[in-house]
Amino acid sequence: xxxxxxxxxxxxxxxxxxxRARYRDPSGRERSKSFTRxxxxxxxxxSIEDAKLRGAYVDPAAGRVPFAEWxxxxxxxxxxxxxxxxxxxxxxxxxxVLPAFGDLMLTAIDALAVREWVAELVAGGLSAKRARKxxxxxSQILASAVDGGRLPRNVAEGIKLPKVQRKEMHFLSAAQVExxxxxxxxxxGMLVRFAAYTGLRPCEFVALxxxxxxLLRATVRVAEAAPEVAGHLEWGGVKTHEARTVRLPxxxxxxxxxxxxxxxHDPGDLVxxxxxxxxxxxxxxxxxRFKPAIGTTNQALAQLDPSGRPDLLPEELRLYDLRHxxxxxxxxxxxxxxxxxxxxxxxxxxxxxxxxGHLFPxxxxxxxxxxxxxxxxxxxxxxxxxxxxxxx
Numbered sequence: 399x400x401x402x403x404x405x406x407x408x409x410x411x412x413x414x415x416x417x418r419a420r421y422r423d424p425s426g427r428e429r430s431k432s433f434t435r436x437x438x439x440x441x442x443x444x445s446i447e448d449a450k451l452r453g454a455y456v457d458p459a460a461g462r463v464p465f466a467e468w469x470x471x472x473x474x475x476x477x478x479x480x481x482x483x484x485x486x487x488x489x490x491x492x493x494x495v496l497p498a499f500g501d502l503m504l505t506a507i508d509a510l511a512v513r514e515w516v517a518e519l520v521a522g523g524l525s526a527k528r529a530r531k532x533x534x535x536x537s538q539i540l541a542s543a544v545d546g547g548r549l550p551r552n553v554a555e556g557i558k559l560p561k562v563q564r565k566e567m568h569f570l571s572a573a574q575v576e577x578x579x580x581x582x583x584x585x586x587g588m589l590v591r592f593a594a595y596t597g598l599r600p601c602e603f604v605a606l607x608x609x610x611x612x613l614l615r616a617t618v619r620v621a622e623a624a625p626e627v628a629g630h631l632e633w634g635g636v637k638t639h640e641a642r643t644v645r646l647p648x649x650x651x652x653x654x655x656x657x658x659x660x661x662x663h664d665p666g667d668l669v670x671x672x673x674x675x676x677x678x679x680x681x682x683x684x685x686x687r688f689k690p691a692i693g694t695t696n697q698a699l700a701q702l703d704p705s706g707r708p709d710l711l712p713e714e715l716r717l718y719d720l721r722h723x724x725x726x727x728x729x730x731x732x733x734x735x736x737x738x739x740x741x742x743x744x745x746x747x748x749x750x751x752x753x754x755g756h757l758f759p760x761x762x763x764x765x766x767x768x769x770x771x772x773x774x775x776x777x778x779x780x781x782x783x784x785x786x787x788x789x790x
Contacts, residue, residue, distance in 0.1 A: 400443040402436060419443050424455055431458070449550060456550040461505035463548060465539075466496055468504060472539045481632035482625040487535050494519060494532040495539070504543050509553040512536065516557060526560035533559055568712050568719040569726035569757075570594065577699055578711060582691035586683075588657040589670050590720065596644050597724030597742045600717050601625040602636060604678050608658065609665030616651035618644050620743065624677065631677055642743050684717055722754075729757045 400421030415432030419439040433439040449455040537554035579587035605624035621641035699708040
């Protein structure tokens with residue numbers, strides 16, 4: 399067991415430590431740490447003994463590594479991540495994390511410093527979502543230091559983070575989908591219908607090749623994605639790392655076949671391409687084709703609706719909202735949570751419920767009605783039994 403040494407009787411300058419905690423590490427080596435308050439020294443000894451009993455003791459000297467140096471080691475371990483994720487981590491590390499902690503030793507970072515840093519990020523204008531992601535990067539680096547025996551615990555864990563307001567999702571009706579498909583510059587009406595009825599992510603239909611289509615069975619095999627990162631397409635696997643097969647409405651499959659008839663349709667050819675050929679880039683397609691089509695659609699809808707209150711498309715409609723539209727159309731037709739999950743490629747059904755749970759019909763009213771019927775049947779049965787008993 400360790401003990402606390404009283405330094406008050408020794409000759410010292412003002413403000414010097416007055417208590418010293420002495421203990422032995424698991425190897426038997428004697429160590430010490432000084433404090434200005436006795437209670438802090440005692441608490442330190444308790445934490446040391448607890449860590450030794452749990453096998454979680456870490457040599458305090460092990461954490462005397464510059465954070466920037468350890469962060470560089472951690473960054474090399476992200477090579478297996480998706481290129482878009484790795485690029486995002488790199489940006490957050492260079493712009494938010496290293497400027498705050500790069501010059502510190504690992505052991506010099508405490509929970510209060512992390513809380514102050516998160517608050518400063520938000521106060522400086524960084525969105526809550528980006529602040530949370532920056533914290534995620536810091537936490538992963540510190541967690542790797544714990545795993546590497548450099549720190550006893552991750553001080554970034556348990557920090558209260560700013561709440562993120564989810565971007566509003568927009569769900570088009572089938573009629574709105576058709577109106578948008580008719581209004582967009584050819585040949586991208588097929589893309590609008592395809593995205594709205596399959597639920598593929600933009601990065602997935604950008605990478606879709608003809609060989610992944612089975613138009614006879616009206617199915618699409620989704621196995622590749624090409625997210626756009628810093629102006630470049632990063633080709634790789636799908637987000638959940640699991641390929642999936644999705645279904646097409648028969649009419650959409652037939653239109654897709656006609657769409658491909660006059661286009662290159664070898665197995666390796668892209669299904670959807672840029673206007674002049676080559677891969678489709680969302681950063682150019684949205685402002686060049688998609689956004690103008692929203693205005694054109696709304697003009698056409700306003701002219702067709704005699705009531706003067708046409709069902710206009712939201713001006714802030716995003717290309718990704720076609721995926722949300724696919725989910726809402728499926729749910730309106732009675733699709734189960736598992737069916738929507740498989741079509742959209744969510745890792746778990748809970749993700750589907752988190753995102754689209756509010757779209758599923760509320761079954762409580764119908765359930766209450768069925769319970770009422772069950773009770774009425776039971777009451778009638780009991781009354782009938784009692785009447786039969788009295789008549790005997």
